[in-house]
Amino acid sequence: MASLHHKALDSISVSDIEALGIPASIALKLYKDVSEIINTHGPSSPQTWTLLSKRLLHPLLPFSFHQMMYYGCFKDFGTDPPAWSPDPEAAMLTNVGQFLERRGKELLGSTYKDPISSFSHFQEFSVSNPEVYWKTVLDEMSISFSVSPHCILSENTSRPGGQWLPGAYVNPAKTCLTVNCKRTLDDVVIRWRDEGNDDMPVSSMTLEELRSEVWLVAHALNALGLDRGSAIAIDMPMNMESVAIYLAIVLAGHVVVSIADSFAPPEISTRLKISEAKAIFTQVITNSW
Numbered sequence: 001m002a003s004l005h006h007k008a009l010d011s012i013s014v015s016d017i018e019a020l021g022i023p024a025s026i027a028l029k030l031y032k033d034v035s036e037i038i039n040t041h042g043p044s045s046p047q048t049w050t051l052l053s054k055r056l057l058h059p060l061l062p063f064s065f066h067q068m069m070y071y072g073c074f075k076d077f078g079t080d081p082p083a084w085s086p087d088p089e090a091a092m093l094t095n096v097g098q099f100l101e102r103r104g105k106e107l108l109g110s111t112y113k114d115p116i117s118s119f120s121h122f123q124e125f126s127v128s129n130p131e132v133y134w135k136t137v138l139d140e141m142s143i144s145f146s147v148s149p150h151c152i153l154s155e156n157t158s159r160p161g162g163q164w165l166p167g168a169y170v171n172p173a174k175t176c177l178t179v180n181c182k183r184t185l186d187d188v189v190i191r192w193r194d195e196g197n198d199d200m201p202v203s204s205m206t207l208e209e210l211r212s213e214v215w216l217v218a219h220a221l222n223a224l225g226l227d228r229g230s231a232i233a234i235d236m237p238m239n240m241e242s243v244a245i246y247l248a249i250v251l252a253g254h255v256v257v258s259i260a261d262s263f264a265p266p267e268i269s270t271r272l273k274i275s276e277a278k279a280i281f282t283q284v285i286t287n288s289w
Contacts, residue, residue, distance in 0.1 A: 009072035010043040018066045049073045091115045106138050142180035145170050173250035177211050219249030226278050233257040233280040246279050
């Protein structure tokens with residue numbers, strides 16, 4: 001509540017600044033600089049504080065002057081003024097910033113200004129319009145449903161918070177491998193360096209190459225004739241092959257049982273029994289001398 005003890009930015013005078021122990025000539029210059037910013041951006045906008053902190057405030061000025069500017073700018077903000085405000089250019093580069101720049105006017109209409117100023121309005125919109133908001137977000141994320149939901153959120157007496165995406169089925173592996181507006185078959189999706197080859201160049205794999213590897217394993221799993229939802233274990237190091245196998249198990253409609261390759265045989269056996277795994281992927285590594 002410290003802001004209650006400070007004047008609003010447009011009510012501060014030269015004498016108020018001098019009272020902080022700042023010489024008259026410097027106080028006058030600071031007052032003129034503050035007035036110029038206020039005349040352009042108003043006494044309490046995000047741009048006002050950004051310019052004050054960048055142009056005026058520095059360690060040689062008394063901390064009391066920093067407080068005067070801060071609480072003066074956020075006089076009417078409420079009990080918890082922001083400790084930090086994002087840079088507008090950096091805000092534009094965030095996921096939500098780019099989303100709002102593309103679709104802010106479509107969702108918020110003429111009230112949309114920019115990602116920072118309109119963020120609270122956008123948050124309110126997301127709560128009051130869940131169907132529109134979440135359909136838009138899912139579209140932006142390129143989520144591919146195997147079976148589309150009946151709606152976004154339905155009321156359900158057995159679920160006090162409602163039921164999200166009723167009737168929907170989604171395969172995460174399919175989503176990972178799908179071409180969309182954000183990636184092509186030629187895009188690199190995995191980078192790695194094999195253990196023990198620290199001096200070798202970093203390896204990479206495109207989406208097209210990964211799809212081929214995953215589909216090869218998925219078709220092999222389908223050939224086993226296992227029931228959908230069967231548990232299949234992976235007891236391997238975290239290498240490129242294990243990533244492809246993991247995605248293939250999910251793509252084929254099965255459940256992954258991850259087992260650390262450092263486990264002793266009895267521990268591996270215990271996990272296979274508990275999970276009732278129907279198959280296991282592993283590998284034998286031999287040293288060449």
